[in-house]
Amino acid sequence: MSTSERPTRLTDRKRAAILEAAVAEFRAFGFAGTSMDRIAATAEVSKRTVYNHFASKDELFTAILWQLFEASQALDVVPYDPARPLRDQLLVFAARKMRLLDDPGFIDLSRVAMAELVHTPERARAMMDKLAEKEEGLTGWIRAAQADGRLRAEMPPAEAAHQLQAMLKAFAFWPQITFGQPPLSTAQQQQVMHDCVDMFLAVRAV
Numbered sequence: 001m002s003t004s005e006r007p008t009r010l011t012d013r014k015r016a017a018i019l020e021a022a023v024a025e026f027r028a029f030g031f032a033g034t035s036m037d038r039i040a041a042t043a044e045v046s047k048r049t050v051y052n053h054f055a056s057k058d059e060l061f062t063a064i065l066w067q068l069f070e071a072s073q074a075l076d077v078v079p080y081d082p083a084r085p086l087r088d089q090l091l092v093f094a095a096r097k098m099r100l101l102d103d104p105g106f107i108d109l110s111r112v113a114m115a116e117l118v119h120t121p122e123r124a125r126a127m128m129d130k131l132a133e134k135e136e137g138l139t140g141w142i143r144a145a146q147a148d149g150r151l152r153a154e155m156p157p158a159e160a161a162h163q164l165q166a167m168l169k170a171f172a173f174w175p176q177i178t179f180g181q182p183p184l185s186t187a188q189q190q191q192v193m194h195d196c197v198d199m200f201l202a203v204r205a206v
Contacts, residue, residue: 015053017043019067022060026112030119031061061116068109071100080144086151086205087197093138094168094193101172102183110177138165151204160204167196 021043025034036057040047054060078093100106143157151160171192175181184192 014043014045014049018045018050018053018060019063023064023108023112026061026064026115027108031057031116032119036060064109065113068106068113071103071106071109078138078141080141080148082148082150086145087201089141090164090197090200091193093141094197097165097168098172098184098189098193101169101176102189107176110173114177137161150206152206155204164196164200167199168192171196
């Protein structure tokens with residue numbers, strides 16, 4: 001986070017410190033092994049301050065997932081342009097997605113969420129369902145392209161969006177999250193982007 005992006009109000013700085021500390025604690029000790037006391041100590045704030053921002057550990061974990069969602073959505077919006085080739089527009093989306101998947105902070109947050117999903121799937125799934133209700137991004141772009149008659153409409157937009165993103169993540173997210181593989185090089189990212197977009201359009205384009 002750059003200096004210009006850091007919260008300026010004290011309460012915002014404390015909230016950011018609590019979230020940062022929570023990510024570190026959840027990563028190190030898991031959900032069950034992390035306490036609000038430890039988070040307060042790591043964030044160098046009082047336990048009361050933590051509870052002033054987050055009523056429970058579940059609420060704090062949900063806030064972490066929300067950060068993950070916001071980071072993804074911030075780069076997920078590619079306005080549909082009927083005058084531009086579909087491939088060019090999807091490559092813009094893919095490039096933005098690759099930058100996100102290459103971000104160490106995003107990877108850290110993702111590991112926290114994935115670990116909780118494995119250990120207590122019912123809790124994490126309920127939280128993720130709430131976040132998914134607001135997800136749009138690429139789905140809206142695909143919906144517009146289908147309405148314009150340039151993409152096949154037999155698959156719902158959300159499923160088609162998931163299909164493309166799943167292809168990208170198969171190379172640039174899951175190997176890094178689950179097996180600790182290094183991030184893709186720039187050349188590898190370019191290859192994955194072009195291959196995934198071309199495969200998607202080979203099936204979905206009219």
